[in-house]
Amino acid sequence: MQGIQPNFDERQPSGLSGSNPPEWRGRFPRNEIISLLDVNRPFNLAESTSQDLTVGELMDMAGLEPIRNLKLGYGTSAGSVALREAIAEGCNIPAEHIIATQGTALGLFLLAFEVCRSGDEAVFATPCFPPSRDCLLGAGVSVREIKLSFENGYRLDLDQIDASLSPKTKLVSIASPQNPSGIQTSRADIEKLLVLLERRSPEAILFIDETYREAAYGDNAVVESFAGLDSRIVTGASVSKALGAPGLRTGWLTVANADLRERLAVAKMNTVISGSVLDETLATALLRNREGVLASRRRLLAGALQELALWCESEHERIEWVRPDAGALCCLRLRSDAFDEVAVSRFWNLLPSHDLQLASGTWFGESSRVFRLGFGYLPPARFGPALSALSMVMDAAAA
The missing domain is CATH 3.90.1150.10 (Aspartate Aminotransferase, domain 1)
Structure with missing residues (x-):
């Protein structure tokens, strides 16, 4: 985000829901x-x-020497092989499980749009990054909110989730670490959540936003991705937060289910066609050099x-x-x-x-x-x- 805009209307912020002015007619809530x-x-x-x-720091990284010869044609529906291999290395899963998207929010939108139909529901934990919730509403999904509390340190409330699940639940969406709190969900709680889904919502996908996962502190160990834990889990992340490159607009979903992966590739084709080959090339170099940057x-x-x-x-x-x-x-x-x-x-x-x-x-x-x-x-x-x-x-x- 560059430059101060002194003429911007700096009124007191409005809320996550109920914030839209009476004349607002957008499909997505305004926040x-x-x-x-x-x-x-x-x-x-x-x-x-x-x-x-x-850009200078990025161009100095190894692997970008041939970029002058990069042809600016269409990319592939799933994202370049090199990009998916670099992502997969960090998640410890096969590269074919990756679908590259223009940021994590677009990935969640496409996931919700594809797995939820009329009458289906999504269970969603708040407080949250607003587009993560509002993209579900924009996709026409009925959302059941689970409100986590400041007093409880924003820890995931499995009892609340259990009470909100039903056979109509097709998607459960959480973040770990959360935005805005930075609180992580333990592997033990994710495993308990999967047991709840098996019993109450057997057709549901569990989406875990891992955008901040690699933003650890000092020598603290980085928590392993949940991507390979269970085939019902879809994770999302990007180069935006920990790596400091939101302008590349490069994110991804990890999808173990081949049928869902193909449907998401078709959904991506019908919305954005493909990612930018330039962005994907730069993001690949960044991910291959991630440890030095991080x-x-x-x-x-x-x-x-x-x-x-x-x-x-x-x-x-x-x-x-x-x-x-x-x-x-x-x-x-x-x-x-x-x-x-x-x-x-x-x-x-x-x-x-x-x-x-x-x-x-x-x-x-x-x-x-x-x-x-x-x-x-x-x-x-x-x-x-x-x-x-x-x-x-x-x-x-x-x-």
């Missing part, structure tokens, strides 16, 4: 998270990505998380937080004993005057007391001042 594509303030704590990779980013994330933890401790009388398991993001909450509803409104209104940007909890299905804070996007030299500016905003809001 104010779209503002992140248009506004980039100096203290941008709203972004959930690592720092943006540059190592430095993981060190930065570990340092930023430590700095954030110290700041949260110093502000514990005014804010609460859920410490993330992975990803460049987490959830914080303005304490109700420090901020009444008027002060919360003041807090959001004061952010622009302090060059600050946060992602409102209402975008994700939470209250306006909650906000997503991204700690991997800003350079280290600017992160501390951004937190200081956030403290100043809280001073002014509570006055």
Whole structure:
């Protein structure tokens, strides 16, 4: 996201659902998270990505020497063989199980559009990245929301999911690590969820968004992908978040079922035809060099998380937080004993005057007391001042 747009309408963010103005006629709900594509303030704590990779950094990577001879024709329906092999290596599955898509959200849309028919239902965990929910609604799917709680650390509630499953359930969608909280779901809970699906919704697909999986902290081990665990699992991810290349618009689905894989390839052909061969070539080089790219980013994330933890401790009388398991993001909450509803409104209104940007909890299905804070996007030299500016905003809001 490049450049500050000073003329953008910076009204207080509206909610995940019920946010559309009366005249809104779109098939997809409108959500104010779209503002992140248009506004980039100096203290941008709203972004959930690592720092943006540059074209120069990418072109210096091994494997791109022949790119001048790349022919800009159509790509293949599933994505280039080289790209799928690079993805498969990171997921420890066969390359033929991969379908490349223009980002994870498009992959989920195509999956929902293909596996759900009229009268079918999807069970979906919130808070969430808004397009992950709204693409289901845009595909015409009836959605049953499972609301995870700040008080419970946004851990997956299997009892709630069990109560929402039925023979009409064709898709269950979760994220691990979650957006906006950065909380991971354990392998044990995924295995328990699969048992529930077998008993209550035997035709259901379990979709797991793993976009932030490789964004670990320092030397922390990266959790293994769920892609090879069970044939009922479809995972999605991209080069956008951990690797810092959202502009390449390259994501993927892992699909073990050959029939579903073919149907998704046909769905992709009838929507976007194929991916960009240029984007796929660049993404392939990035994935083949992933460990070198990720190592430095993981060190930065570990340092930023430590700095954030110290700041949260110093502000514990005014804010609460859920410490993330992975990803460049987490959830914080303005304490109700420090901020009444008027002060919360003041807090959001004061952010622009302090060059600050946060992602409102209402975008994700939470209250306006909650906000997503991204700690991997800003350079280290600017992160501390951004937190200081956030403290100043809280001073002014509570006055």
